[in-house]
Amino acid sequence: MAELSDRQRLALQRQLQELREELNKLLDSSRQVAATVVLDQTKVGRLSRMDALQQQAMAQANRTAYRRRLQKVEAALGAVDSGDYGYCEACGEAIPYARLQIKPESDLCVNCQAHEERGD
């Protein structure tokens, strides 16, 4: 598999930096919702409380996903700096540019990712 050109690596680094910024913003803006159950005082009773709790649970789940993705993005940016970016962590093969464009924080090739998801 072809290795990344300097230009491709640079484009992906930029993409990763934007992703990091976006994720940080999402984490910032969702902090409030996740932390407190805001009750709508115009509605009374169980239903509005359940809505609020559901909203909170959703915000917390989203934040967990953002945080996990941010970790991968940070790790990928670190790999760009150390020159290890774009190689599969499991088998060492170069990860295709097309895959990295879709998911620049990928640290596994398609094959190894599939193995991991199957759990073997």
Ligand SMILES: [Zn+2]
């Ligand atoms: Zn691999």
